[in-house]
Amino acid sequence: MPKDKRLILVANCLVNPYCRVHVLGKNFPLTHELTAYLANTRTGIIQYHCPEFTLGGYNRNPQGRKQYDNVFFRKHCQETFAIPLKMIEEFINNGYRLTAFIGLQNSPSCGVHWKKHKENKYGYESWMESDDQPDEVNEQLGIMTEVIVEGLQTLGIEVPLIEFPLSAPIGSPEHRGFWYQVRSAVEPLNPYLTYENAEDFRAYFLTTNHRNDPEIDYVEKRPAKLKALQTEEH
Numbered sequence: 001m002p003k004d005k006r007l008i009l010v011a012n013c014l015v016n017p018y019c020r021v022h023v024l025g026k027n028f029p030l031t032h033e034l035t036a037y038l039a040n041t042r043t044g045i046i047q048y049h050c051p052e053f054t055l056g057g058y059n060r061n062p063q064g065r066k067q068y069d070n071v072f073f074r075k076h077c078q079e080t081f082a083i084p085l086k087m088i089e090e091f092i093n094n095g096y097r098l099t100a101f102i103g104l105q106n107s108p109s110c111g112v113h114w115k116k117h118k119e120n121k122y123g124y125e126s127w128m129e130s131d132d133q134p135d136e137v138n139e140q141l142g143i144m145t146e147v148i149v150e151g152l153q154t155l156g157i158e159v160p161l162i163e164f165p166l167s168a169p170i171g172s173p174e175h176r177g178f179w180y181q182v183r184s185a186v187e188p189l190n191p192y193l194t195y196e197n198a199e200d201f202r203a204y205f206l207t208t209n210h211r212n213d214p215e216i217d218y219v220e221k222r223p224a225k226l227k228a229l230q231t232e233e234h
Contacts, residue, residue: 004097004189005044005091005095005096005097006041006042006043006044006096006097006099006186007043007044007045007046007088007091007096007097007098007099008038008043008044008045008046008098008099008100008101008102008185008186009046009047009048009084009088009098009100009101009102009148009159010034010045010046010047010101010102011047011048011050011102011103011104011107011110011144011164012047012048012049012050012053013050013104013110014031014034014102014104014164015031015035015045015047016050017031019050019053019058020104021052021060021061021062022062030164030165030166033202034102034164034182037182037183037201038186041186041187043099043186044091044096046084046087046088046091047084048080048081048083048084048144048148049080050109050110051073051076051077051080051109051143051144052068052109054076054080055073055076063108064108065108065111065114065140065142065143067108068108068109068143069143073143074143074147077109077143077144077147078147078151080144081144081147081148081151085151085152085154085155088152088155088157089155092155092157098152098157098159099159099160099185099186100159100160100161100162100181100182100185100186101145101148101152101159101160101161101162102162102163102164102182103142103144103145103161103162103163103164104163104164104166105163105164105165105166105167105168106166106167107142108142108143109142109143109144109145110142110144110145111141111142111145111163112141112142112145112161112162112163113139113163114139114140114141114142115139141161145161149161159185160181160184160185162178162181162182162185163178164178165177165178170199170202171199175199176195176196176198176199177195177198179198179199180193180194180195180198183198
């Protein structure tokens, strides 16, 4: 059986949370488990520069998809993705497989399921979802995600579009569903993978700190966990 040489395309902030707009947080726990899993499965990571960061900088204000949906931002996204797209083409030509694209939940640029969002009286769209979601939601891709899909189509490539559940708690249906989608894309021939056990790998990775060193314990630094640890120490 030929070796499965795997790649995955991810939004920049999934590996570097510091480039996220401030309201989305700059925490690392989910980034840790994602990169640990990809490293362990020998899946190469291709990133592109964050289009919002490279256009608006670190201190940019959060915006909705509507504000980014213009010819100038789309051109910036196309230019941003040009080199990663060439890299993907070169890898494909040398026997690699692009497994999926992972975007970011509720991102107007790199999201996969942009739903109805709040708007002010001037028609400016908020980054916050509307409280009254219609039964039939017209979900849209983020602007950068659309550009990525269009670019991959020029190479004749179609891959699953998966959304990183930034705000979903561990063990939730969103978190479990995310891992089932990722692992199904990366490990399509795994006969033991099920929706129920899709995130079972976490216990192993998080106790070995993703370096496969059983002597090193990893403490998951979520705010609630940190607060509990600090309480115990005092």
